[in-house]
Amino acid sequence: MLSIDCPHCGQRDETEFVCGGEAPTGRPPPDASDDIWTDYLFGNANPRGPVHERWLHAFGCRRWLAVERDTVTHRILSVRDFADAIGHRP
């Protein structure tokens, strides 16, 4: 069971959350090539190790969170409100 430390609600079980997948990279400009759009729409880093994700605290504060998580150890490395994380993501 994952335990995610929501910045608003505190430590909660994974069943309260919905994983929204990998945090998106920047949206390409409209005239970007098909390859770039294809990768933006479908491509994933899908790393074995740390990954930046979006999680929705669906049965809690209903805020979107920016979660850094290790896909091998399942360790949660950091949790921030998504609004705070925008622009700060490494």
Next chain:
Amino acid sequence: MSRRYSALALFRNSLTGNRDWDPVWRSPEPKPRYDVVIIGGGGHGLATAYHLARDFGVPRVAVLEKGWIGGGNTGRNTTIVRSDYYYPASTAFFDRSVTLYERLSRELNFNIMFSQRGMLTVAHSRAELDWQRRLVNAAQLAGVDLETVTAAEARRLCPILNDSSGMRHPIVGGMLQRRAGTVRHDAVVWGYARAADRLGVDIVQNCEVTGIDRDAVSGAVTSVRTSRGVIGCGKVGVAVAGHSSVLADMAGFRLPLRSFSLQAFVSEPLKPVLDIVVSSAVLGVYASQSDKGGLVVGGNADPYASYAQRGNMPAAEAVAAGLVELIPAFSRVRLLRQWAGIVDYAHDSSPILGLSPVPNLYLNCGWGGGGFKAIPAGGETFAHTIATGEPHPLIRAFSLDRFRSLALVDEAAAAGIEH
């Protein structure tokens, strides 16, 4: 002594205490160079190597496996084989695979124990009945033996189903594929390994690929770096299931895949009680009973990316709850074992097969929770693709290119559950 398996060979070997059997495959040192290197010793990698040697006479083929062959998803799956898909490209491919499975024991001289006990997928609402009818119509147009059944027929096929009294989502009917069933998973691995080995394929275990070298000018693959040294190669086939993105990263590109943990469970052995595969998408569970009497139970993947190969409790609880709702008589059965495999899903839940952005590197991935049934056809078509450099006609629709042209084969909606 004949190396064929037969009743006579069994008898003869019993006289000498079963000490004289040949090893099922050799364990050679890797050669410095191969014509084709297959990365991944699961069912798909081994079947591909077998077909490369048998159908195309490729002289030097190696299968590199980081652990032991069959230690990935092929040895962790719930072994359901069926072809009740929706889109014509899928039914053509998966029905070919079922047909190949039907004769595989004979072809490989290895008993894969294909038990065509039939698979019943129950429906719980009028809307689901309509959807199943649509699926059945599509399958029948494609020549697949899928049929609808009434609620009474479903209960006759599987008398221990919940009788629906007090069921939140009562069972109102279902669909049935009679040719569907289960196969002994290890036997598929060992059977293909033995057949490939006898055709000269080198199966190299404990050999993890850690890097992929490419020609500076053409970009083509030239060699793979492994835990047992650098191995030169003409072509590379990647068949590593949940680790496909990791291998793609080594070769310098990204795939439209996400890797998840998919769990399965086996119960304590019971007297024969379930002689069909039964499944419910609404309840998120399916089950069959093995020859040893254990219930083999599966459900949906854990809902976030993972390479942990173990799975978490919430998904396990959902499967147990679904099983007890589907078959209340199982409520006191104890589960003996639980495990997980790492399955890779594309957005449309269809596999990704064929060419990659890297010259001479070919892809066999995206099987998600449903690629065991695909092993014979996967091996046959992947070998063709690698040997000729052209995608086999049966897999053209499953190219990586389909994401660029938005020609998805959206089976994600069709199955509703992994297997």
